[in-house]
Amino acid sequence: MRASRLVSLLLLLQTRGRMTAQELADALEVSVRTIYRDVESLSAAGVPVYGEPGHEGGYQLLDGYRTRLTGLSAAEAEAVFLTGLPAAATSLGLAAVASARLKLTAALPAELRDRASRIAERFHLDTPPWYQGAEHTPHLAAIADATWNQHAVRIRYLRWAQPHEITRTVQPHGLVLKGGHWYLVARGDGQFRTYRVSRVLDADVLTGRFDRAEGFDLASHWTSYLSRFDQCRHRDTAVVRLSRRGLDRLPHLLEPVMVDAARRTATEPDAAGWTRVAVPIESVDVAATELLKLGADAEVLAPDDLREQIIRTVHEMNRVYGGRPASPHPRADP
Incomplete structure (x- = not known):
């Protein structure tokens, strides 16, 4: 175990450069005192590792030293x-x-x-969602190169809000592949924004390097962004009655945030087995489309405009199908 840790410590210094004892301890999940002992062991074994005191100090390997370790476990x-x-x-x-x-x-x-x-x-990774092809992202490679080399990019971007087409100069800090779609996380005008790469119409990589935001962590930023996005997107709440079957079908038909809310707010079933729940909704139009997936296993109680839209849709469907009940054995007209 200790031999493996010494190898890991050596490789950390080789790949990351100077690191403090605390950083090494956090990476290897040991105490700082253990790091002190391990560094002494490496030095005694002839590894040119040395430490520098002070705020900017830490441990590092002598310039040019590279280990030739090649032993990988299965x-x-x-x-x-x-x-x-x-x-x-x-x-x-x-x-x-x-x-x-x-x-x-x-x-x-x-x-x-x-x-x-x-x-x-x-094992094979297929990132695009079901029934969808990969998005057309002609500027992804250029944006990725700019992200890696810390070059600002002037992008012409197509967005939903007015004006639809905008031009911005941004500092790319990371790229995220989510559900088959690439997203650019970039800083501009002092704040971070997220751009869907397929909507980038033009990308002009600029000369000169920018300094990344200190302490920026892409994974943490993305998790926070998704949480804020859901909160901003779901601005209203719908109250719905669900049959036992409708409650069971929720995870297969609705998005997780709605399913989680339904489970948290579900009341005790009434005599007929129906349960009342409250779910977040984005808009009346979107909610109507989503809740109609449940068919007769759901009844919208509120808000009134959502209930009325569901009723209108059902009446229109009834007209389309001639207002006749379905035959158990439909036959073609002669």
Whole structure:
């Protein structure tokens, strides 16, 4: 266990450069005192690691030192290939991923090479949603390159609000692949915004580098963004009666935020087995489309305009189908 930790410590210093004892302790999930002992052990073994005191100090390896460690465990070799996403990498313009995987495969011992190859044979990532093709993102590679090299980008963007077409100069801080769609997280005018890459009409990468926002963490930012997005999107609440069958069908027909709200607010079933719930809705039009999926297993009680729209839709459907009850054995007219 300790030998593995020493190797991990060495590789952290090699890949990240200078790190404080606290940063190393957090990364390896040990105490700072343990890091002190491990650094002494590495130094005693001839590894040129040294520390500098002070606020800007930390541990680092002597310039130019590189370890030639090549020992991957079976689980590590499999994990490397499982995390490889060739399709997504190619979209980002990282065509070297395929050649890098080939070189890594060739460097592995025969046994590990076979185990790693089986990963690619048995697991495949298909990011686009069902019944949808991949989005057209002609500017993704250029934006990805600008994100990596910290270059600002002047984008011409098509949005829903008026004016629909806008031009902005932004500092790209990250790209996110969500549900088959690429999103750019970028800073402009002192605040972060999210842009759907497929709606970027033009992208002009500018010269000169910008400084990333200090402490910016893409994963944390994205999680917060999704939470804020749901709160802003769902501005109203609908009260709905659900049959037992309707309650069971919720997870298969409605989005998770509505299902979670329904479960939290569900009342005790009445004598007929119907339950009253409150669910967040984006708008009357969107909510009507969503709740009609439940058919006769749901009755909207409020708001009134949503209930009226559901009623109008049902009446219109009744006219379309001639107002006749369905026949159990429909036959064509002679």
